Amino acid sequence: MAMWVFGYGSLLWKPGFEVAESVIGRLPGYARSFCMRSIHHRGSVEQPGLVLALDAVTGTACDGIALRVAPGTEGQTLEYLRERELISSAYVEKNLDVQMADGRTVQALVYVIDAEHDQYCGGLPLEEQAQIIAKAVGGMGPNTEYLFNTASHLAQIGLHDASLEWLHARVKELCR
Template sequence: MTMWVFGYGSLLWNPGFDVAEEVMATLPGWSRSFCMRSIHHRGSEAEPGLVLALDAAPGAACAGVALRVAPGTEDATLAYLRERELISSAYLEKMLDITLDGGRAVTAVTYVIDPDHVQYCGGLPLEEQAQIIAHAHGGRGPNRDYLFNTAQHLNALGVADPDLDWLARRVAAISV
């Protein structure tokens, strides 16, 4: 059975599994934002960073990439993703319908925020997000690197995300 994964943040530039095909895709009803406090990868419990998550938003749509998992590696990929994405259970693993460029619909493993989790922080002002991202550091490095990599890859894919672009400019200015 073909397995797809929806990438909207770090999976764009660091999937960490064998990808057989990469296709631009849209996920309706969800919005990408820095709405999750990171206490492992991009921050600590003492000084949390911020990472992207999908927040339910009726009428919204998130542009990203559908990653088709290499045949025969589905079980290993799912185990890897669960270890990576479910480290603190702030993300929920869902099978959601996405639309590939060209109109074909597929179901993809998608990680969305649990709005009832203590790490959820939706609605933070952009300036507050920038200050947190500019200073936080976690097990996978500076929080700002996560932002810069994601913004750069979205731009390279032709995906407009004005909030991420503003944050990248602001964090770069703060970090000087």
């Protein structure tokens, strides 16, 4: 059986594993938002950044990409993703149904936020998010790079996220 991974943030532009197929997909019941403080990759303990996570919100859906893992690489891909995504246990690994644009529904590996984790910060006003993202830097680089790459990639594939688009414009203003 094929292994699928749902990408909604950095997995859109930096999956880090061999992808055999990618299809635009929708994950019902979850919203993409900057609701996780990043203390490793895009910020530090002293000055946390923000990264995207999927927050369970009834009546919403997140559009992203379903990525089919190259056959024969499933084990190493799962190991890689767990090392990357579960660095601080703020994400929970789930297998959820993703509705793909071509009509298929697949079970995909999805990393969603643990709303009980101390890195969870759902509900921050967009202006506060912009102020944090504009300044934070972590082990994988500036928080701005993460935002700009994600917003750019969503636009390239024709997916719109009004909050992300607003943040992209506002953080560019702040960084002038």
